[in-house]
């Protein structure tokens with residue numbers, strides 16, 4: 001009876017999308033992405049270090065690649081040195097933090113929508129808000145942060161990662177802050193490495209059937 005209950009609960013999960021938000025968490029280099037610790041597949045990252053926005057299957061509505069030795073604010077490690085400064089790297093900047101920047105994922109280009117998507121906020125003012133939408137364009141919810149340090153000369157201690165996981169797919173993400181401009185970096189997406197819940201159910205039921213056959 002106990003085993004049957006576990007399998008039933010497992011199968012019921014297949015009818016729903018599993019969703020989880022990430023952040024805001026400290027982020028100074030790619031290895032700080034919480035996605036990597038989950039064993040994701042097809043991890044794709046845009047760090048803007050070629051001063052281009054050309055990550056496969058993703059479009060944006062606002063902002064442009066940016067580098068400035070006086071006020072640029074890349075993820076710290078992109079210049080090769082973790083020194084508390086992102087001045088020597090590249091980021092994405094837009095003058096309207098309140099309008100924010102939306103990144104849209106193309107199912108046609110990618111084959112399937114990513115199940116993990118995130119971005120690193122590196123500079124701006126006020127309250128920071130991150131939102132993601134599922135495969136049907138329904139909002140998964142918002143994550144709010146207040147960690148802007150008020151300095152605008154490349155400091156990286158304030159930089160934070162925001163992300164979302166949704167097993168059914170993510171169609172777009174948006175990052176904004178309530179005043180001033182906005183700077184961001186390390187736009188990233190990935191896919192689940194583990195079998196879908198439906199596959200787990202099939203495997204579980206097969207294992208149960210095999211177990212019963214052995215007892216006969």
Ligand SMILES: [Ca+2]
Nearest residue numbers: 076081083085
């Ligand atoms: Ca640095």
Ligand SMILES: [Ca+2]
Nearest residue numbers: 047074078090
């Ligand atoms: Ca960068």
Ligand SMILES: [Ca+2]
Nearest residue numbers: 073122155156
């Ligand atoms: Ca910063």
